Amino acid sequence: MDIWFINSSERVHVRAASVHGMLWLQTHFESNHWEAIASEQVTLNKSNADLLAQDAKEAGLKINSVPKIAYSI
Numbered sequence: 001m002d003i004w005f006i007n008s009s010e011r012v013h014v015r016a017a018s019v020h021g022m023l024w025l026q027t028h029f030e031s032n033h034w035e036a037i038a039s040e041q042v043t044l045n046k047s048n049a050d051l052l053a054q055d056a057k058e059a060g061l062k063i064n065s066v067p068k069i070a071y072s073i
Contacts, residue, residue: 002061005053007068012049014042017064024061028052 002021006013016022016037025037036042044052056063 001064003053003056003063005049005063005065007046007066009068010045011043012046013040014044014049014052015040021056021061024056024059028055 001017003025004013004015004017006015014025014037016025022037025042026034029037029042033042053063053065
């Protein structure tokens with residue numbers, strides 16, 4: 001796995017899961033965002049995350065998209 005897309009509410013958390021995923025994400029974000037990528041603090045709206053995931057797939061990266069998780073008490 002290279003990149004995880006983890007859905008929550010209206011945002012999607014983006015997490016690099018490999019060196020390839022990290023390097024690929026760095027090519028898609030400006031350098032001032034790289035620290036946030038490395039510390040797993042990047043969230044996107046759903047439509048931008050979908051576009052990024054599609055682009056990653058087309059580039060040959062392995063991605064995993066986790067659906068929104070609901071908890072019941």
